[in-house]
Amino acid sequence: MTATEKTIAVADPVTGPTGGRRSGGVLRLLPAVVVLVLLALVPFVVDPFGTSTLSRVLVFALFACSLDLLVGITGLPSLGHAAYFGVGAYTAGLVSIHVTAEAPVPVLAGMVAGGLAAATTGWLAVRNNGVFFLMLTLAIGELVFQLAQSASSVTGGSNGLFGIPAVRIAGEPLTLPGYVYWYVLAVAALGFAGLWTISRSPVGAVLRGIRDNEPRMRSVGYSPFRYKLAAFVLAGAFAGLAGGLFAAQVRLVTPSEVGFELGALALLAVILGGAGSLWGPVLGAAVVVLVRDGLGPSLDGHGPLVLGIVFVLAVYLLPRGFAGLAGFGRLTARTARR
């Protein structure tokens, strides 16, 4: 075995064993496991209102992460991503009312519906880049919003879809906020794991390559259209999953869950957290929900104003979001070790 082959055998997943990388991967999972355990303990130490707020944070965080797959990983900034969240929420609500509320059927139905809606619209949207993509997704979002308003026999129109039964596990309805929270946490954790796996897979590497230099990806033989469409559909599916969780948690779906404002807030969460990191948008989502739902009511409904100020500050002080702070921390630690 040559010296080069030895190096590859340790470090290169292209051709050889990846033992070193795997053991590092287990260590990298440790913080996620600790966070998950701490989150699971929340209902024991936080009141029901706080638990419900954290459920909303988790749902919105999963939605923001699905948008990050498009914006941060693939380089496709979308303003209409709430359409797929709304489609998932309505579908999960309708399945719960008319078919079954037994977990995980409604959220899986929401996920499939979100993916199908994204596949239907994505083939048109991903043919464009930059401001054209932005405008097309905005138009798609508005179309779905108008559909939610006008198809009142299905969606309940502007009154919303109400009467959604509590999600059931083995026939038992989850009515207490703590049980709903654990259900949301479990599904959201699986959703985050799915998105993380995609972003770290060879497909994720192709998507990041497309974001960085699309013509060069073509020159190596990849067709960016297929990969961008796949990213769009996957992002729509995970947004639909988040929408399904929203329906399980709030048990009311209105057209505002499809609207521009929700999509814009998700984009804000992605930028605040740091596009492309996936974990950063989780923190961004927490800030957005806590300011909107926690701080907003005490400011006489001026939560959006505070969010605007936070956004301006973040653009100037944290151009790479919260994730950029972690990168700076690692760089400082490396420099100190030298």
Next chain:
Amino acid sequence: MLEVRELESGYKRSAVLQGLDLDLAEGSVLGLLGRNGVGKSTLVNTLMGLVRPSAGQVRVDGVDLAGRRPDVVARAGVALVPQGRRVWAPLTVTETLDLAARRGRGKGPWTTVRVLDLLPRLGERLRHEAGQLSGGEQQMLAIARALLTNPRLVLMDEPSDGLAPAVVDLIGRALTGMKAEGVTLLVVEQDLHLAFAVADEIAVMDKGRVVHRSPTAEFRSDSSVAHALLGVA
């Protein structure tokens, strides 16, 4: 293996290639020289499908690829090492090699192990992001990325551009290694020493056409040609 006939190409209203003809035999290495702005990079980008030609034919092993998309051209066996490297900055060296290898697996002799034997410096940088590499290492990565697709023809646009002389020597050695393996190369180059070291023949472009072509030894022995066409002694 490469036949270019009456190729016309350019950008919007600017016609750069004006009826260019070029042939390249399998396993040969052609050094393409010319002053700035004569159309060398436009030719490479047009052959790769990155610039759409307005007329003419580009045949690789008899298949007309003129005007086809770059991914179609790449799958037909053409690879590009672009000017300025253009590596995927956020991807690690391993990820870059993996992406290229997925396109070329089973299509030819180049594997990651063989490419890293040719370019051993990359083996020490596998976990580094491409954007953190030096210019020379990025050039090696761009060469490795092209080779791993197992191409029949590699187009190289100024591989020595912006590199220190010692690094240019390393790149020259890599090109010589590729030549020894029978890779067909079209090398656009401003560095005459590098072009002379690797090319079997030298072609000179002027005003969007190939105006001179001769074996490398003959070109080197007749300094009047280089002086007249390139403005060098």
